[in-house]
């Protein structure tokens with residue numbers, strides 16, 4: 001098989017690797033599309049706190065067709081179109097036992113801690129396969145995993161109808177989180193320093209937008225929202241100055257959710273978190289939220305394909321990831337076509 005391999009920072013190649021063998025409880029999947037995530041870009045630049053080199057196959061946002069399946073087929077058959085949930089959990093730690101599997105103490109994400117899905121063939125545990133509805137396109141389906149991250153952030157925040165939700169960072173995850181908040185009946189306000197990204201938000205019908213390239217976010221929000229601050233902030237930017245000012249961006253008693261990984265240590269003024277009695281929440285990956293993601297995309301409640309800015313063939317993946325690292329403003333969700 002062929003796979004996109006990241007040997008060390010800045011060394012990324014398409015390589016020939018041995019085909020995976022079908023193990024018990026697994027399915028062999030012919031991968032159709034695999035999205036590129038910030039994780040791959042961070043891994044390429046050597047700034048990801050989680051990537052373990054070499055990564056023999058990057059990527060964790062894949063969809064494909066079942067080519068072979070063992071005895072415990074879980075109702076799946078050869079030829080089924082599937083989305084692959086990429087989080088391998090131990091099933092035994094306290095988080096797993098409490099049903100918070102995304103928070104497993106020995107969590108392994110495909111393409112991060114173990115081989116990933118930008119490969120012509122991939123072996124994956126059957127319980128982590130999700131059937132794609134017959135009328136859903138591959139382009140819609142490849143957005144299932146990233147959308148599940150936005151869903152999880154909304155669940156962590158406990159977003160309710162009518163609430164004002166600040167989403168900081170209009171990358172794919174930020175826009176998807178805002179689309180979910182809107183689908184829940186909340187009122188998202190999106191902040192980003194790149195005007196091209198705010199234009200995408202405008203096209204998707206978002207009206208409350210802040211360009212925080214020159215002005216501080218708290219001041220901008222007071223202007224845009226006529227003095228009433230949001231009850232929720234979801235940070236998808238991982239930008240240190242944004243993270244450090246979030247306590248000033250929300251009203252008393254608000255929930256502040258961190259999704260984007262900052263590249264350096266942030267200092268937060270804890271006294272403001274006490275004074276305003278804020279809830280500070282981390283949000284990592286997603287937790288059994290693929291079915292809701294399939295539902296939101298399938299019903300048209302979230303038009304996730306509008307975030308796809310390019311689809312390149314497998315051989316173009318290394319250049320694509322390089323370009324994402326060098327010129328992030330040119331891309332939103334970039335996708336690799338593995339098998340036609």
Ligand SMILES: [Zn+2]
Pocket residue numbers: 037038039060061146
């Ligand atoms: Zn991702």
Ligand SMILES: [Zn+2]
Pocket residue numbers: 089090091092093094095096103104105106107
């Ligand atoms: Zn566990």
